[in-house]
Amino acid sequence: GNSVTQMEGPVTLSEEAFLTINCTYTATGYPSLFWYVQYPGEGLQLLLKATKADDKGSNKGFEATYRKETTSFHLEKGSVQVSDSAVYFCALSERSTLTFGKGTMLLVSP
């Protein structure tokens, strides 16, 4: 079946540091890939998506590239802010339902 593996957290960074959160997936076909973010006490918000190989999704300074050859969709940001502290979920969709990774908590200190 489909699965998503994310690096375990928490990831602790200082403000303005570079961020990478690794995500790899297993799927039988050609899924769409997503990153969602969950702030404390809130629901999930879509951060970015990519629907085919080599597509790059980007939003609010975050980027991720759909790499079919390595089955990966790593999340990156060049300079994190304290307000980026949240839990980040990588997810795939092959038919229409989402399969999520376990989430990676990001803590950014001033």
Add this chain to the structure above:
Amino acid sequence: DSGVTQTPKHLITATGQRVTLRCSPRSGDLSVYWYQQSLDQGLQFLIQYYNGEERAKGNILERFSAQQFPDLHSELNLSSLELGDSALYFCASSVGAGPSYEQYFGPGTRLTVT
């Protein structure tokens, strides 16, 4: 604000009881999904409806059922509740039903079973 509303926000009930969670999708969205988020299982897909019809089923227990009404709102019914059913239940909606459609999540209903 995603435009997806869920009620109630919090629910505390006893084992063996039955509860109903309600979701209103974003205006224009035809597809509704239910997900369960717990510490041990993470985020798991339960069930999807599209324009009133069941479209996909995930790890949904037989004690749980759902439906989507003609006005497109959806209800998730949980019965014979057990302590392990305590979790956050999210509803999401999308315009269509395919894999590339973006799903927008509601704020969730936190269920506590005592």
